Amino acid sequence: MKFSSWSIAFAACAALSATPGYAQGVKIGILNDQSGVYADYGGKWSLEAARMAVEDFGGEVLGQKIEIVTADHQNKPDIGVSIARKWYDVDGVDMITELTTSSVALAVQELSREKKKIDIVVGAATSRITGDACQPYGFHWAFDTHALAVGTGGALVKSGGDSWYFMTADYAFGYALEKDTSEVVQANGGKVLGAVRHPLNSSDFSSFLLQAQSSKAKVVGLANAGLDTTNSIKQAAEFGIVAGGQKLAGLLMTIAEVHGLGLQAAQGLVLTEAYYWDRDDKSRAFAEKFFKRTGRMPNMIHAGTYSSTLSYLKAVKAAGTKDTEAVAAKIKELPVDDAFASGKVLANGRFVHDLYLFEVKKPSESKKPWDYYKLLATVPGDSAFPTAAASGCPLTK
Structure with missing residues (x-):
């Protein structure tokens, strides 16, 4: 049986798209503590904030559906890295955000450097994330020590x-x-x-x-x-x-x-x-939508996760690609102005805001x-x- 060059190419593309790590669409991971000491501080409420960002963005980017996956790292770096590695290598996750707990965030940040993937830390505090432990595709969003x-x-x-x-x-x-x-x-x-x-x-x-x-x-x-x-x-x-x-x-x-x-x-x-729900009209509008979904007002981690997710999606759209290098450059280039905060992103990945x-x-x-x-x-x-x-x-x- 003979195969045309077109059919061989089509079969190769089909196989590639079915291979783990080559998932269609844009996939974002929310990795944080959902059952322990920081469950209210971030937890499932941060996941809800990320979903709000995806909805507000329109649910797709570059003609591709946006998907969110989530997991509980239990405040253990080894568990956090194991989840992140599977997400990157098998599940085709493009970006991980939230990352409450500094020890987990530092470990995932190092893995992201190795895998050339973007991570945007929101809930972890150590200033090392954009200090001595910085990496080209790593960002720190809401606050730091x-x-x-x-x-x-x-x-x-x-x-x-x-x-x-x-x-x-x-x-x-x-x-x-x-x-x-x-x-x-x-x-x-x-x-x-x-x-x-x-x-x-x-x-x-x-x-x-x-x-x-x-x-x-x-x-x-x-x-x-x-x-x-x-x-x-x-x-x-x-x-x-x-x-x-x-x-x-x-x-x-x-x-x-x-x-x-x-x-x-x-x-x-x-x-x-870095955020208070009753500070201005923008913060109140976001908080009221969040409250209707959760029965509570958001804190700076929840609002920060909304902002990190939205900023990533805006950068993908502006770059016209999911390519890590291009998207990371756009995150640093584009100003941020949303319900969480207004400001700029520095060369070390630090989002600077009041x-x-x-x-x-x-x-x-x-x-x-x-x-x-x-x-x-x-x-x-x-x-x-x-x-x-x-x-x-x-x-x-």
Whole structure:
């Protein structure tokens, strides 16, 4: 039997399209903690935000359907990398985003470098992502430990909180947040009296809180997040830490944790977020759509995942291709202006935008559901984040 060159080429293309890793369409992966300490902080709510971005974009790009896949990395780098590797090699995933938990994000970022795939970190905080661990196709979207340190740490030192003791989550994120905040405290004339590290997802913070209390530091810096932060604050109340004159600083808190605590327990806390649902018309419109779907208001991770997904799709459209090099270049070239934030993307992959210093309202000050924050100050993006040249990213040298 004879085959024409056309039929051979057609058969080859059909085989290629059926091969794992050559899936048709544009596929985005939402990889985060969906069952553990960060499940409310990001979790299934970030997935819903990504779906909203796809719908708002129109459901397809370059004539191809947009698909979202999702998985729970359980805050374990080995599980996160295993999922990401399968997504890249077998399932044809083009971009992974959200990536709560710094240790997982750093591991997936290295795999993405190896596979020449785009990742956009939203929920993880370590500033190393666009610092010494940067890669050509890696981006960091909502916030980082440097920005949180400048916002919350800088403000508290300037208002008299000039001695600090840290309670730090014992992994990459906690170390980075403690380090960056310590540097801001010391640069503003404050002192760091010590630190204690606790395991991720602790249930008993009593021994750590007693050490913080005995330090006599004016500020106890909580270099943790999610349920670890809310449990720290609840147990600190039992020990009378705030009543005794020390101030708690939630260095990474979002409206999800404030809602979990309730205003009675959270009132007076100072925190930095990159997004607040009631800030302007754009943020309110997004939040109201999100609330109808989820029954809760979004935090900066949820809104940031909407933005990262939308920005990726806009870059694919502008590039006219899914090619990683071309899309990564477009993400860095295109300005960002959406319901989450407005700003620019630097050569190291850092999305630079304003952040906001908030104080949690007293129950008597809240006028409606989810009316939780008083704006104390706007932290300009150029102050919150270092330049690409100063970030330590090897790509910029």
